Amino acid sequence: MNDKVSQKIVDIIQNYARQHSLWVLAYGTGCGAIEIPPTMTSRYDAERLGVRGAATPRQADVLLITGYLTTKTLKRVIRVYEQMQDPKYVIGFGSCTINGGMYFDSYNTIKALDRYLPVDVYINGCMPRPEAVLKGFAKLQKLIQAGKADGSKKYKENLDWYRANQKEVIPVWRMPEFNW
Amino acid sequence: MEEILHYTWGAVVSFVLAFAVGITYMGLNRKVTARVQNRIGPPWYQNFLDVLKLGSKKSAIHHGTMHHLGPAFLMVTSVMSLLIIPILNDGKFFPNLNFQGDLIFLIYIMTFGPLGMALGAGQTGNPNSAIGVTRGLAQMAGFEIPWVMALVALMIQFKTTSIVDLMNVQAETGRWLMFSSPFAFIAAIMAMFGMFRYSPFDIVGAPSELASGPMSENGGKYLFTMMSSGSVFTFAKLTLYTDLFLGGADNLLVLIAKTFVLYMIPVLYGLVSPRYRTEQAVRWFWGWPSFFGLLAILQASFF
Numbered sequence: 146m147n148d149k150v151s152q153k154i155v156d157i158i159q160n161y162a163r164q165h166s167l168w169v170l171a172y173g174t175g176c177g178a179i180e181i182p183p184t185m186t187s188r189y190d191a192e193r194l195g196v197r198g199a200a201t202p203r204q205a206d207v208l209l210i211t212g213y214l215t216t217k218t219l220k221r222v223i224r225v226y227e228q229m230q231d232p233k234y235v236i237g238f239g240s241c242t243i244n245g246g247m248y249f250d251s252y253n254t255i256k257a258l259d260r261y262l263p264v265d266v267y268i269n270g271c272m273p274r275p276e277a278v279l280k281g282f283a284k285l286q287k288l289i290q291a292g293k294a295d296g297s298k299k300y301k302e303n304l305d306w307y308r309a310n311q312k313e314v315i316p317v318w319r320m321p322e323f324n325w
Numbered sequence: 326m327e328e329i330l331h332y333t334w335g336a337v338v339s340f341v342l343a344f345a346v347g348i349t350y351m352g353l354n355r356k357v358t359a360r361v362q363n364r365i366g367p368p369w370y371q372n373f374l375d376v377l378k379l380g381s382k383k384s385a386i387h388h389g390t391m392h393h394l395g396p397a398f399l400m401v402t403s404v405m406s407l408l409i410i411p412i413l414n415d416g417k418f419f420p421n422l423n424f425q426g427d428l429i430f431l432i433y434i435m436t437f438g439p440l441g442m443a444l445g446a447g448q449t450g451n452p453n454s455a456i457g458v459t460r461g462l463a464q465m466a467g468f469e470i471p472w473v474m475a476l477v478a479l480m481i482q483f484k485t486t487s488i489v490d491l492m493n494v495q496a497e498t499g500r501w502l503m504f505s506s507p508f509a510f511i512a513a514i515m516a517m518f519g520m521f522r523y524s525p526f527d528i529v530g531a532p533s534e535l536a537s538g539p540m541s542e543n544g545g546k547y548l549f550t551m552m553s554s555g556s557v558f559t560f561a562k563l564t565l566y567t568d569l570f571l572g573g574a575d576n577l578l579v580l581i582a583k584t585f586v587l588y589m590i591p592v593l594y595g596l597v598s599p600r601y602r603t604e605q606a607v608r609w610f611w612g613w614p615s616f617f618g619l620l621a622i623l624q625a626s627f628f
Contacts, residue, residue, distance in 0.1 A: 158377070159381040161374075163381070165371075165374045166371070166375045186362075186364075187362055187363045190364040190365055192355075192359065192364065192366060193366060193367055193368075195374065195375075197367075200533070200536045201453075201536045201541045201542070202544075203386065203541070203542055203543060203545075204537070204540075204544045206378075229544075230382050230385065230544045231383040231385075232382065232383075
């Protein structure tokens with residue numbers, strides 16, 4: 146067996162495991178955080194799909210940005226995202242992460258999340274209901290299975306562009322260097 | 326040479342068996358928890374997928390040497406206790422490194438892993454880890470007392486410190502130690518609640534309060550090592566309880582039945598009990614469990 150075929154088989158097995166075991170860091174940035182408890186508990190029971198909460202960024206696979214991001218919170222979110230271990234995915238949750246939503250003319254929230262972090266899946270709505278959240282997870286699972294959820298790779302390749310955008314809205318940049 | 330091969334092969338087979346059974350038990354635990362909470366719950370093989378995923382994650386964390394060694398210490402502890410505890414009665418397929426005094430050695434080695442993990446968690450510099458470690462060690466000081474009392478009672482009663490001798494006693498008299506020294510059994514079972522760290526004694530790794538405590542800086546391959554060692558250790562502990570109190574097992578099916586019944590005791594007790602604070606947990610362990618341990622020692626010395 147040559148290397149390419151064996152790598153392909155390993156990829157299929159690993160992607161299967163990654164797809165069915167998503168540990169979510171539900172970063173409660175905005176009002177969307179209120180939709181996470183019903184998604185995780187008895188009513189909608191996300192655990193049956195392998196989705197469960199992670200306690201710290203080190204253990205998490207998915208970063209869930211729930212709602213609007215103020216520039217102050219963005220700094221923390223970037224820090225959290227860079228602490229997570231590869232492979233990692235980002236889900237933008239709610240209209241605010243897509244175009245600013247009802248905060249489109251606010252002076253201290255960011256409007257489009259994917260200028261600052263690579264987003265794999267968007268869930269639109271204000272608020273998206275738990276069904277929509279589950280559908281977003283299903284979409285992410287499909288992307289992982291196809292090997293197309295490569296946001297972290299994009300982030301590494303275009304780090305300069307992301308950094309420039311981030312430093313535009315965060316004037317006081319005192320952060321540890323991106324070092325892996 | 327043949328003997329060495331026999332022992333090596335036995336160690337590998339028992340490790341694989343312990344890993345598979347332990348991790349299935351943990352998956353079943355999640356399923357049972359889900360059914361009690363009126364959920365469907367993950368499939369029973371969910372923990373296999375979790376372990377596979379954690380093993381395939383990249384790790385780019387460096388906090389120092391001790392941080393890397395912490396999960397390794399846990400693994401060493403699990404494998405060492407697994408190799409000392411006899412898995413089946415005749416010991417033909419699963420040879421173990423049994424010797425006179427292994428029960429005392431086991432008491433020491435079972436605390437070695439958590440201590441190594443404590444050093445590793447300390448080096449990460451995460452305050453949650455430090456708080457988790459202090460709580461975990463305080464809780465260990467709680468449940469070790471009834472646990473050691475129960476074992477000392479057995480040692481006094483049968484004048485031996487070997488697990489195999491205790492199993493032979495049960496085979497000769499035909500009575501399980503569960504019935505011939507009931508107080509020791511009760512004390513040991515109550516100590517088991519603390520050993521498994523399920524609710525109500527799960528404040529050590531409380532996810533939303535302490536950010537999972539000692540393992541809060543460990544992701545990916547560290548968690549992979551910790552989860553696999555945890556599953557091996559679960560199987561080892563349950564087998565030890567079966568050997569000591571339930572007369573061991575003649576074949577694997579009996580072993581799995583007995584260990585599963587034992588495993589369900591802390592799981593089901595945890596499902597109906599809210600979490601204790603550290604001082605409440607320690608007070609609990611130094612209350613009735615220690616009292617039963619004392620009764621066991623009195624029974625062993627005077628009857």
